[in-house]
Amino acid sequence: MANLDYLEDLGFPGEFPFTRGVYPTMYRGRFWTMRQFSGFGTARDTNKRYHFLLDHGQTGLSVAFDMPTIMGYDSDHERSEGEVGRCGVAIDSLRDMEIHFDGIDLAKITTSMTINAPASILLAFYLCTGEGKGTGFDQMGGTIQNDILKEYIAQKSWIFPPEPSMRIITDILAFCSDHVPRWNTISISGYHIREAGSTAAQELAFTLADGFAYVEAGIAAGIDVDTFAPRLSFFFNAHLDFFEEIAKYRAARRIWAKRMRDMYGAKDPSSWLLRFHTQTAGCSLTAQQPENNIVRTAYQALSAVLGGTQSLHTNSMDETLALPSEKAVRIALRTQQLIAHETGVANTIDPLAGSYFIEAKTREMEEKAQEYFRKIEELGGVIKAIEKGFFQKEIGRAAYEYQKAVEERRKVIVGVNRFKLEGEKLEIPILKIDHQVELDQREAVRKLREERDNDKVARELERLKETAAGPDNLMPVILDCARCYCTEGEIIQVLKEVFGEYQEPPFF
Amino acid sequence: MGKKIRVLVAKPGLDGHDRGAKVVANALRDAGMEVVYTGLHQTPEMIAESAIQEDVDVIGLSILSGAHLTMFPRLVELLAERGADHIKIIGGGIIPDEDIARLEEMGVSRLFGPGTDTRDIIEFIRKSCADSVS
Amino acid sequence: MGSNGGQDLQVLIERFEQGHATAAARLITILENGGEPAESVMDRIFPKARGAYRIGFTGPPGAGKSSLVLHISQLLRRRDVQIGVIAVDPTSPFSGGALLGDRIRMQRLTGDPGVFVRSLASRGSLGGISNCTDEVADLLDAFGKEMILIETVGVGQSELEIAETTHTVVVILVPESGDGIQAMKAGLMEIGDVFVMNKADHPDSELAAKEIEDTLRLKNVPDGAWIPPVVLTSALEGRGIKELAESIEKHHRYLEEEDRLVEKRRRILRSRVRSAFMDRMERKIWDDPSVREILSERIGDVYEGRLSPYRLVQELEKRVKIE
Numbered sequence: 001m002a003n004l005d006y007l008e009d010l011g012f013p014g015e016f017p018f019t020r021g022v023y024p025t026m027y028r029g030r031f032w033t034m035r036q037f038s039g040f041g042t043a044r045d046t047n048k049r050y051h052f053l054l055d056h057g058q059t060g061l062s063v064a065f066d067m068p069t070i071m072g073y074d075s076d077h078e079r080s081e082g083e084v085g086r087c088g089v090a091i092d093s094l095r096d097m098e099i100h101f102d103g104i105d106l107a108k109i110t111t112s113m114t115i116n117a118p119a120s121i122l123l124a125f126y127l128c129t130g131e132g133k134g135t136g137f138d139q140m141g142g143t144i145q146n147d148i149l150k151e152y153i154a155q156k157s158w159i160f161p162p163e164p165s166m167r168i169i170t171d172i173l174a175f176c177s178d179h180v181p182r183w184n185t186i187s188i189s190g191y192h193i194r195e196a197g198s199t200a201a202q203e204l205a206f207t208l209a210d211g212f213a214y215v216e217a218g219i220a221a222g223i224d225v226d227t228f229a230p231r232l233s234f235f236f237n238a239h240l241d242f243f244e245e246i247a248k249y250r251a252a253r254r255i256w257a258k259r260m261r262d263m264y265g266a267k268d269p270s271s272w273l274l275r276f277h278t279q280t281a282g283c284s285l286t287a288q289q290p291e292n293n294i295v296r297t298a299y300q301a302l303s304a305v306l307g308g309t310q311s312l313h314t315n316s317m318d319e320t321l322a323l324p325s326e327k328a329v330r331i332a333l334r335t336q337q338l339i340a341h342e343t344g345v346a347n348t349i350d351p352l353a354g355s356y357f358i359e360a361k362t363r364e365m366e367e368k369a370q371e372y373f374r375k376i377e378e379l380g381g382v383i384k385a386i387e388k389g390f391f392q393k394e395i396g397r398a399a400y401e402y403q404k405a406v407e408e409r410r411k412v413i414v415g416v417n418r419f420k421l422e423g424e425k426l427e428i429p430i431l432k433i434d435h436q437v438e439l440d441q442r443e444a445v446r447k448l449r450e451e452r453d454n455d456k457v458a459r460e461l462e463r464l465k466e467t468a469a470g471p472d473n474l475m476p477v478i479l480d481c482a483r484c485y486c487t488e489g490e491i492i493q494v495l496k497e498v499f500g501e502y503q504e505p506p507f508f
Numbered sequence: 509m510g511k512k513i514r515v516l517v518a519k520p521g522l523d524g525h526d527r528g529a530k531v532v533a534n535a536l537r538d539a540g541m542e543v544v545y546t547g548l549h550q551t552p553e554m555i556a557e558s559a560i561q562e563d564v565d566v567i568g569l570s571i572l573s574g575a576h577l578t579m580f581p582r583l584v585e586l587l588a589e590r591g592a593d594h595i596k597i598i599g600g601g602i603i604p605d606e607d608i609a610r611l612e613e614m615g616v617s618r619l620f621g622p623g624t625d626t627r628d629i630i631e632f633i634r635k636s637c638a639d640s641v642s
Numbered sequence: 643m644g645s646n647g648g649q650d651l652q653v654l655i656e657r658f659e660q661g662h663a664t665a666a667a668r669l670i671t672i673l674e675n676g677g678e679p680a681e682s683v684m685d686r687i688f689p690k691a692r693g694a695y696r697i698g699f700t701g702p703p704g705a706g707k708s709s710l711v712l713h714i715s716q717l718l719r720r721r722d723v724q725i726g727v728i729a730v731d732p733t734s735p736f737s738g739g740a741l742l743g744d745r746i747r748m749q750r751l752t753g754d755p756g757v758f759v760r761s762l763a764s765r766g767s768l769g770g771i772s773n774c775t776d777e778v779a780d781l782l783d784a785f786g787k788e789m790i791l792i793e794t795v796g797v798g799q800s801e802l803e804i805a806e807t808t809h810t811v812v813v814i815l816v817p818e819s820g821d822g823i824q825a826m827k828a829g830l831m832e833i834g835d836v837f838v839m840n841k842a843d844h845p846d847s848e849l850a851a852k853e854i855e856d857t858l859r860l861k862n863v864p865d866g867a868w869i870p871p872v873v874l875t876s877a878l879e880g881r882g883i884k885e886l887a888e889s890i891e892k893h894h895r896y897l898e899e900e901d902r903l904v905e906k907r908r909r910i911l912r913s914r915v916r917s918a919f920m921d922r923m924e925r926k927i928w929d930d931p932s933v934r935e936i937l938s939e940r941i942g943d944v945y946e947g948r949l950s951p952y953r954l955v956q957e958l959e960k961r962v963k964i965e
């Protein structure tokens with residue numbers, strides 16, 4: 001390939017610019033982590049499930065929260081009606097977190113929490129839970145998603161406007177650098193950007209642009225880049241276009257390494273590494289002939305493995321219909337095990353390197369991303385581009401374009417617009433959600449408000465308000481609020497009074 | 509000038525998955541309809557009030573959170589209370605057959621499942637509006 | 643509506659008079675659709691309009707029009723003023739459809755019976771508002787709204803019709819991207835009664851406001867004439883809203899002195915009648931079969947160069963009889 005400098009552009013696996021992978025031995029040393037994400041019901045239900053998983057040898061837990069927790073509403077808030085404990089666990093205060101991890105040694109496990117706008121509060125609940133067990137902050141490890149920029153861009157679970165949100169994030173970065181060194185502070189996510197309808201190039205470019213914005217914000221807040229950059233990780237989608245996806249991961253590593261070293265002056269080689277988790281594309285699954293989804297997911301998973309992912313979640317075939325059944329979840333996990341143990345693809349490190357097509361595609365992805373970085377720069381950076389609706393419009397347009405291509409059959413979706421089964425009946429399994437969960441949770445918050453020291457609660461919330469209005473790090477006071485059992489909703493409410501609430505303008 | 513079909517597209521509930529709602533809104537606009545888009549995090553009360561003030565012919569809701577059995581009936585009830593039960597309600601999302609039957613009995617006109625062609629939605633709206641404007 | 647349209651209309655008007663929002667909304671639709679039914683509605687509604695004060699909000703896209711309309715509405719509601727809001731969005735010239743998204747910004751007004759918000763599609767009108775904006779404002783007026791806030795399309799074309807519809811025109815600009823120059827080109831400097839420099843947290847906002855002030859001062863104005871103030875606001879944080887409201891009120895009071903408002907109302911009505919008359923004449927003329935016939939017969943001669951376009955116009959003119 002013309003102008004391809006092997007050392008400059010590819011390098012060896014585990015060496016700059018890491019196009020071929022972040023570790024020298026990759027899967028020959030150790031497979032990727034097979035991490036399946038789940039969560040449901042009350043803290044008590046989930047706790048039982050965790051004990052079961054830990055007894056069976058799992059060492060990492062992954063928490064999915066319900067929508068009210070994600071949006072910062074307590075379970076007894078009117079906006080929470082009908083949504084408590086639905087698509088994840090309901091956590092209102094430190095009390096719920098204590099129940100959630102009852103009997104679990106937080107020094108021995110790591111916990112991944114999919115939480116963004118209220119990440120600082122859930123992290124505080126977690127740290128205080130450990131504190132109550134006598135576990136030091138520096139002994140606890142885990143991940144919070146904490147990627148607010150992609151919320152404005154795609155996932156839309158925001159609370160505050162962008163600027164105060166970025167301040168909360170830099171407060172977390174600074175606090176964890178000093179006190180919780182084993183914590184992964186941001187999982188910079190392209191997954192949701194892709195699910196919202198973006199192209200592969202947009203996913204790559206927008207996610208990395210978000211990453212740069214966090215690094216710049218950290219540096220601007222006076223934190224040494226090498227103290228927080230090794231704690232940043234990424235989360236990508238694995239969609240259907242096999243080689244394009246592989247090229248996307250390879251380009252991502254190369255862009256990140258160069259930018260971190262050359263532009264942000266990171267000296268620690270671990271700051272240069274783009275480590276990432278991958279989930280197969282939920283939006284590519286079809287309700288029609290759902291068994292076909294097993295095949296789709298398998299190819300997507302293979303692309304992530306060939307692209308050098310550090311961990312992987314494979315979707316279940318029935319996820320477009322309802323929450324997955326046990327059997328479907330098992331097949332999804334087996335898909336990964338099959339790739340690891342039977343196909344032999346893990347025996348070779350970056351087996352596609354040097355292929356003309358792969359290297360050209362990787363460069364093409366890189367160039368498309370650079371083009372987007374220029375546009376974002378011109379608009380005044382990521383936050384300005386969000387305020388102008390740049391990402392939202394780009395993604396909306398791509399999603400509509402995709403839909404039209406499917407409807408006009410320019411794009412074939414097997415079982416949907418071609419190769420249909422006539423008279424196929426979609427059997428949608430009924431997901432029974434016990435309303436009792438919501439009632440119990442509401443009652444629990446009510447009781448908590450009665451039992452705790454409400455004078456102390458009022459004092460700490462007042463202190464929170466003052467701190468939010470000033471320049472000091474928010475984390476210590478949020479921890480104090482957590483310790484005296486302020487609820488998530490109360491803490492959020494105080495912050496809303498200072499920071500305001502975000503409202504997205506209509507972008508089409 | 510003549511009559512234009514007016515449709516309200518809204519996304520109730522706390523989740524932010526508005527891809528489907530936006531795609532449908534775009535498709536209806538391109539089919540010549542006037543689409544009032546009220547976006548995310550809508551309560552049935554907000555939807556009813558907007559639909560009434562905007563005098564829409566149809567309300568389209570996108571529900572993915574599983575809250576369809578609370579959202580749709582509440583909206584039907586609110587419209588009836590305010591003398592606006594002529595407004596048709598359609599929806600999209602992941603909804604089991606059993607619930608579809610129940611919701612259609614309660615007065616929801618039509619529910620569209622995953623993989624629906626937007627042209628089917630357009631045709632359904634045109635037809636139901638032609639029936640009511642006699 | 644069918645054959646018993648007249649009777650239906652009667653029922654609608656009665657329900658409208660009783661204060662039912664559904665009836666008001668349906669009547670607005672009839673006004674939007676135009677023609678004979680719209681005229682019948684106007685016959686009934688117009689005498690009931692009580693002279694609500696009309697405020698226009700215009701400016702380039704993304705300047706923050708909807709947010710300011712929201713803030714001003716909230717302020718007026720705290721004073722218990724009944725509010726009507728009309729928000730205009732563009733109709734697609736290709737499909738004839740429209741995406742009306744302004745309500746998203748106004749969600750905090752939901753649940754307040756003292757506010758009625760209606761989105762209109764521009765439906766081919768190029769002046770920044772819909773052709774029926776005046777009529778819809780009349781209807782909201784007759785419905786008991788004391789202040790009508792009208793937001794223009796805001797696609798950056800010359801949206802000047804708002805000045806022929808409202809009593810106070812608020813022109814909203816932002817410091818970025820040379821809005822001031824654009825505003826001058828688009829003729830907004832001539833129609834603004836109050837100027838807003840939104841996004842006051844922007845480092846250039848004061849400078850940009852100053853530029854606008856200087857430009858306004860360069861114009862030759864007679865003694866005692868209104869000099870438009872420039873207000874700094876931040877729609878995001880709600881700053882400067884009180885000052886904006888005060889400026890609007892000041893302009894309102896200014897108009898009330900020396901019968902200026904009466905004159906303005908007359909002028910607005912005269913221009914409405916004129917444009918409605920012109921529309922009707924235009925339609926009438928183009929619907930005339932003999933006009934069409936001559937045009938299609940003679941256009942060939944124009945094409946061949948045997949006849950100048952203006953001679954053909956004179957021929958057509960002879961066919962038009964105004965009775």
